[in-house]
Amino acid sequence: MALTITLLNSAHLRGRCCRHKVLHPLLGPLFSDSMAKLFSSYRRPGSQPEKKPSWQNTDFSFKKGIDVLKTQLSMLKKETKDYLIGPGGHPFNQYLLEQTRVVWEFRSQEDLNKWVISSDVEIGGKSEVYLKLGRNNQAALLYGTLNTEVPRDGETKYSGYCSMRAKPPVGSFARKKYYDWSNFNSLYLRVRGDGRPWMVNIYTDPYFSHQKDDLYNYFMFTRGGPYWEEIKIPFSKFFLSSRGRVQDNQHPIWLDKISTLGFTIGDKVDGPFQLEIDFIGLLNDRAHTEEFAYETYEKNPQI
Template identity: 60%
Template sequence: MFRQISTKMSLPKLVRLPSVRLLCSTHHQLLLPSIAPLTVPRRTLIQSEYRRPGQPKEDKFPWQKINFNFSKGLEGIKKHFTLLKNEFSDRWVGPEGKPILEHMLEQNRVIWEFRGPESFDQWTLSSDREIGGQSEVYLKLGRNNNTCFLYGTLSSTPPRDGETRYSGYCSMRSKQPLASFDRKKHYDWSSFNTMHLRLRGDGRPWMINIATETYFSHQKDDIYSYFLYTRGGPYWQDIKIPFSKFFLTHRGRIQDDQHPLWLDKINTIGFTLGDKADGPFQLEIDYIGVCKDYAHTEEFAYEMNKRNPEV
C-alpha cells in the first residue's frame, strides 16, 4: 500500500518535470530574441559637437585628419622648443616676462594692435557662407598699415537647404593662444576691470564676445557678450566697456543664471555683426586693450538668481 501510493505520487513528478523544462526552453528561445538590444548614445545632445544646418557630417577618425609631413614636423619641433625656452626665461624676469614692480603698477595693457600683416595671424574670419549664405567678410590693413580694416556685405537671405530659417552674420575672432607643445594659454586680466578699444565704424551695432575657459564640457559654448554701438563718421571712438556689463549667453541665448566674467582665464575675443540690415559694412580697429578704472566699483550689472536666498 505504501509502495503504490509512493509510486502514484512520484509518477506525476516524473511527468511534470520535463514539461517544465520544455516550457522554460521554449520561453527562452521565443521571448528573449524578440527583445531589442539596448542602445546607449555616445554623448548627450548638449555635449555633442554643434553642426550648423546644411553642413555635411564628417565620418572621419581623428587620426585621418592629420597631415603627416616630415619638414613640417621639424619646423614644429623647432617652434615648440623655442616657446619652451622663452617660458623658462620669462619666469626668471617676472610674470609674463615683465619685472615684478612693473607688473604690480601696470594700469593699462594693449593686448592686440595691428601694425603689419603678421598681426592677422592671430585672427580668423567667419560668415554665413559656411552654411550656404551670401554674406561676405574681408580683412585688410588700413591706411599707413597701422589699423585693421574689416569690411564686407551682409545678406540675411537664408540658404535653400530646407533646414536653415535664419541667416546673415559676419564675425572676426581671435585665435586661442597656445604655449609650447600646443598647450592652452590664457589671458589673465584679473588686475583690470575695463576693456579699452579705439575704433570707428559706420553706425552699425556690433556684439563683442569674450570666451573663457570652462570646467565642464557642457559649458564650452558659453560666451559673455555686450553690444557696441558705433556712431559712424570719420572720427575715432575711444570706448571703455566695464567687464561687469558683459552678460552670459549659450549658443546665442541669454541665460537666466548670470554670473560675472572670469577674468583669470580669457581665451578669445570676437566681433559679430548680425543686425539684419542688408548691405555693406566696415569697421576699423586701431587697438584692443584693458585698463584699470578706479572710479568703477560695480561688481556685476545684472541680477543673479540665488538658489538659497538670504533671509
C-alpha cells in the first residue's frame, strides 16, 4: 500500500499535468471516467465549471490494479505471438494473397460495443441517434431523428448531425494500434438505407498535434427500398478535410496508419433516418488502377 501511495503522489494527478499516463494502463479502468471529464475540451456556454476536481471522486483499488496488470500482460503475450507468425497474426504468404477481408460485422451485442454514437446533443442540439441489432441479429440498425434547430447559446451557428464511429484499436498497456490496409485499394460495404446520403469518414494517425482534426471523407448514397446494396468505394476517392472544410493540399490516405472509420449524416433535412449495416470489409480490386482522384500541388515548384 505504501508503494501505491508513493506512485500516486509522484504522478501528480492534476488537470495541468499529463504524467498520469504512466499509470493509465494499470489504473485506467479505475479513473477513466474521471480523466475523460477532467481533460474534456468542450464546456457548454454559460455552464459553471466543476469546483471539485473529478479525480477526488475516484475509488482507488490495489486489487483491481493487479487484475488489470495480469490482463495487459496476457494481451502483450498474444501480440508477441501474432507478430512472430506474420502481419496481423497470419502467415506471410496468406497475407500477400489476401483479396478480401471483413473488418467489422454485426452479429451480437459485443460487435455493437465496438462502436460509439454521437449527435449534436453534445453542442446543445436536439437530434437523436440510437444503435441496436437488426432483425434476427444479422445487422446493425442505426436510426434516429435529425433536427437542425440551432441551440440558443449565442455561439453555435449550425446544428443537425448524427454519427457512428468505431472505437480505435488499443494494444497492451494502452498503446495505440492501427489498421494496416495497404494490401487493399477499396472499401466494401453491404448496407440498406432509406435513400438519404451519408458521409464515410476514415481517421488516420496524425504526425503533428495540429492535424488531429484531419480526416478523409467520401459520400455514400443509399437508394432506399427493401433490398440490400453492396457499395464499393476506392480509397483513391477519399478527400482530405479538417473541421468540415475541404483542404487545398490533398494527398492519398496513409493506409498503414488507419485509426478508425465512421459514418455521419447531416443533409440538413429534418426527420427520421435509418441505416442497416451488414458488414464492413476491404477489397483488393485488381481492375482499379487509379492512385488518387484529385489534383495535387507542388509546394516548391521549380521555375
